Amino acid sequence: MNKPTGGNGPRGVAEARAYAEDQWTRALGIGVDPHEYRRVTGALGSRADWCPALRRTGHAYLERAERAGRAGAPVSAVSPVSPVSPVSAGEYLLTAARWFHLATLVPYEVAGVAAPTGPEARAEMARAAAEADDALGRALAVREPGARRIRGEGFTGWLRGPRDAATAAGAVIVIPGLDSAKEEFLDVTDALLARGLAVYAMDGPGQGALAATSFLRPDYEQVVGRVVDALGVPRVGLVGLSLGGYFAARTAALEPRVAAVATVSGPFRLDWAELPAPVRDILTRRTGGPDAARAFARRVDLTDLAPRVTAPLLVVDGDQDVIPGVTNGEPLARLAPHAAHLRVPHGDHLLGNARPDWLPRLADHLAGALTSAGTAM
Structure with a gap:
């Protein structure tokens, strides 16, 4: 049985921020936007939030890709009349793949507090890996049909x-x-x-x-x-x-x-x-x-x-x-x-x-x- 992960109190927030900082240059190397990375990880209440929050970010890009894939669909409510192309859909899908992969990283143990890697957490990380794989395949279908x-x-x-x-x-x-x-x-x-x-x-x-x-x-x-x-x-x-x-x-x-x-x-x-x-x-x-x-x-x-x-x-x-x-x-x-x-x-x-x-x-x-x-x- 896993030990408590620190909860969503000050300790949990500090642990989440420390982990996010440790992954900073890796995230940059993967290719996610650094400002978005700061926004997403800065809102984490604990390390247990890592995978769910990053998956949500990936799903937001999937939704953008779906909208972009429909000819003439608006990118967002901010730009309600701007048509977009399938090329944008491919770009959004690649970004989704990056976020899903980041979500698979295991937040490690901190100061004797076990990492959130019980059965439910492992299942969610497996889903994130499958989503990364699927998003990359969909992106390549749009961008590189060959x-x-x-x-x-x-x-x-x-x-x-x-x-x-x-x-x-x-x-x-x-x-x-x-x-x-x-x-x-x-x-x-x-x-x-x-x-x-x-x-x-x-x-x-x-x-x-x-x-x-x-x-x-x-x-x-x-x-x-x-x-x-x-x-x-x-x-x-x-x-x-x-x-x-x-x-x-x-x-x-x-x-x-x-x-x-x-x-x-x-x-x-x-x-x-x-x-x-x-x-x-x-x-x-x-x-x-x-x-x-x-x-x-x-x-x-x-x-x-x-x-x-x-x-x-x-x-x-x-x-x-x-x-x-x-x-x-x-x-x-x-x-x-x-x-x-x-x-x-x-x-x-x-x-x-x-x-x-x-x-x-x-x-x-x-x-x-x-x-x-x-x-x-």
Whole structure:
């Protein structure tokens, strides 16, 4: 049975604001409007309000999309005579997907007070993940009718760009992390698409649309191998973000069809005993229990695999990304034979506060490596 969550009194408000502040740059990286984020999260009475409030915001954008999708319908009562186009519907749907994904984040334990993650809370987060997935699919149907939903054992996602991935300049798989999903990294996908690449943004086991029905697995290369088979391409690039960086590096070491790779805030090694309680809690929930979480953390170690990452590799780290128990990417960049290490002094985890300092270079790295026969960084 969960402990009380602090209620809607001053303590509950303070806890909610602290959690919202911790997620500030992540929300900016996801792409929600910063002023709206402040308004929505500033009205929270407790951490238990996080998921319901953010889902309501997502549903408000779905309603705007419905209005915008009807030819000549007004955007709102503020502008009752202004016609809008289906393009606006697509934009609203993408924004809804972002808010729904944010709603899936688990408000962690604070000062011994359990996070609101009982059965009802977990069910609501699962609904939010399904809503994010649905909103993204509806947005792509409007904005990119050629986008293809591709599913298989342990994965689901969207292939965007040239209709036939084999005819594109190259194909890249975007791999999310511990509690992220394909809806979180739309800007990464857009940067790669702008360079002529086909992009498959995926959810794997325990992630996004699959989080409610499966658990994270360390041998993610098995899943990526099936994705490459489904894409029908001879080689791919990988970009992995947060824990996805470990998945991407591990896959690059073990899957010979990986021709280029980039990691962003990816762990080189995890030490379960040193990890902060919120990280241990999320790992426990995403892997299926405490024993599974400890075993998973022990597997996250690239010491032996790093020298086998022979594809051109870009490792991106933020110097402000300091998490006890997490060894960042410097050893990976040092041990891999064709690696470059991009350190951003002011970057935090996932570098949502520093997008211009790394995203263009990451996209150029992957495009350059996939469109040339060499290993130029």
